[in-house]
Amino acid sequence: MRIDIVARPASQEDPNEDYAAVVLADGGVAVVLDGVTPPADGDTGCAHDVPWFTARLGGALVELAGSRREWDLAACLSEAITRTAAAHGPGCDLSHKRTPQATAALLRWDEERVEHLVLSDAAILLGGKDGTITPVLDTRLTVLRLRPDLRALRERVKALAPGTAESEAAVHAYVGAVTALRNAEGGFFTVAADPDVAGRAVTGLTPRADVTDAAALTDGATRWTEVFGLGDFPALLSLVREEGLNTLLAQVRASEHADPEGEEFPRGKRHDDVAGVYVEL
């Protein structure tokens, strides 16, 4: 068995909002979380920052997924959300749209099977014995971004010169439209304070005998494929398999530096946190 793990903030000045963990015991568990960056005005309705949230959620997930083998991963996630919500203080407004939250990719395996769970824009790649590589994605946000009204708002932001009042109003309108879809029916879902969101995750299981290896990655890592087009998902898993997660990280950073303003490869942030776990079973 080979394990590779990485969690690196976007830059040295930024807090690491990602979380990555692996435990090996009666099989194993991998937990990868991507804490959602708070809004520019810092209004989250909460006294706690994102690393506080991901550390508690991740710790609960490791413990529950590792010790509660009779629960499926969605049940483990639901309980981990409940525990983390209870750790907030009375002054924290957990109904706030931007309460600390994260995207999640979980793997759990034993002698019999490999289970996976993905919520929001994290990803899992499963390597098959037959040579196939299967990406597991929650595509809700990707599909929403293509919706004509959101596209029009985004185009308007791009068309206006930054720094003007008009541009700021356009950014405000776009951010407001996306925020309204966050953890709302018909929108997209992240791990925040509502345990029911676990039921929205993309889950499944594969016989262990059919899986050679697997990776759980945040969107900072999958931008190798999804933003920079350096290869498809099978190529991404092949790279990690052969050269490791640090090579993936280095290639992502090189692409980001080569296009710092996102002119060729438009993206929300110049650099993003990168977290991932690779497991050769």
Ligand SMILES: [Zn+2]
């Ligand atoms: Zn709080």
